[in-house]
Amino acid sequence: MGVKFENVTKLYSGTRPAVKNLSFEVQTGELLVLIGPSGCGKTTTLRMINRLEEPTSGSIFIEGREIHTYDPIQLRRGIGYAIQQTGLLPHMTVSQNIELVPKLLKWDEKRRHARTRELLEMVGMDYETFAHRYPRQLSGGQQQRVGVLRALATDPPVILMDEPFGALDPLSREVLQIELKRLQAKLQKTIVFVTHDMDEAMRLGDRVAIFREGVLLQLATPDELIRSPKDEFVAKFMGRFLAPQKAPVDSVRQFMQTAPIHIRRELPNGERVVQIADTSLWFRVDDEGLLQGVTDKAPEAPDQWHTATWTNSDTLSIRETDAPTEVLGRLAEGEAEALPVVDAEHRLVGIVTRRSAIRTLSGTLRRVEV
């Protein structure tokens, strides 16, 4: 029993639209979270489903049937409704509160009591202990559980929840979220859940709809939202859930060393042997600065360079435009202690070493932590 919005707009007199041209669908058995800053239209959207608010234009369907073809009282009795303030009637006991709608629907007493017992046991509340208590004799978390149970009392296929855990302390909230998740896995209700807490949205939502100023910005699974937030606002709203958008290091240059550079030998053919940052790596460079060869073994005497074995520089060198992660990978796998970096023309521009890479990364991490 899905819920579908088609071009729904809600105007309050004299103000900007609370909801603007809204179209989306809640799948059967799905828990859809509506989230956004206060005044974004999420609660109005929820309240239009059970006609506590009437849309100015557009249509809303439940199981393919337009909600205005239902009698509002019958419609609401067929939809569960739980709110932040619990809405429990203070002059009625837990069981009287849970059995309110079943009683209005003329369920007989035996059936009502059996249902209450079943519901209480579903959330680990002992019937004998709690059924005859008044709401004020319960803790906040227990009251909110009863509020949710009341919404489930008639086993409605669609349930609306308006920040049901918003007033609870973080611990109770987490416990109830886990409980709801467990119940939902079993009951497979179609739930529309309003919250302003991103942790809650990511924890509970099969999909999450992000609202801003009456507009639905993005409706996606939590994974999709993390991977590809649609715009800056969504990204900002997702906050810490987003993977860093850029790698902490985005260029080889950031961890490349260029100094100190020493010319160890001028070769007879005009080439030079250079060493950078005192690593045990020597480079043969021609008079245009192009890298010709690399060796990790220096000859015993400075005039013996012609005996050195040079490795082809193409395989060993990296380009300064290479992806940093790839370069870091090569360093990490121990291919070499250090690697020469060349520019587009194959001129030697510097080296990367394990040490320079680690130093740069640790600096980046420190920046991130701050």
Add this chain to the structure above:
Amino acid sequence: MSELGDFWSKYGDQILQALGQHLYLVGLSVVLGIIVAIPLGIILTRIPRWATTIIAVVSIAQTVPSLVLFVLLIPILGIGTQPALTVLVLYSLLPILRNTYIGLRSVDPTLIDASRGQGMTSWEILTIVELPLSAPIIVAGIRLSAIYLVSWATIAALIGAGGLGELIFSGIDSYDTTLLLAGAIPTALLALIVGFVFGILRRLVTPRGLGADKAQILLKPDLRAEVIVR
């Protein structure tokens, strides 16, 4: 002791008869006041835009001294029990009306919203949610009306409605202090008893679930005075 016996043999029947008339006047006007004022109070909560104006008008009417009102109505209604009842009913309205209005308004709006969201009709919300929760405040209004009426009903004797006031005014006219006290003491006792009985009733209608603290607030006399006088 024998003086009291003499007093009783002389005035006993008269006092009992006057007391009966008095109770009749008070009882009937309170009942009629309830029948008019509670529905009116409920209607006022449904038209909040007019409510303050209407309550203001009724409050002003209440400030007209009862003696003046009794006299003003003589040309229209004549004298006797019926005009007296009319005036007393008018006076009983305000405390009940005001407390009904304030009582219903004091119900947490989120409770009403949640009830509506669950599919309760307006009538169900009124009878299952609003009236039970505001019952202590409404009964406090009825209690105050009844206590006031016990004293106002004495003045009704001036237009021939009978009651304990008749003994008082006869006593004043004939400089008979004993006769005056024969009317005044039962009136005072009646006011105390009425207050006590309605106090118990109010406690009975206070929903158990509201808890001692909240019930206590509802029972606090200074708050009650504020509720009615404001």
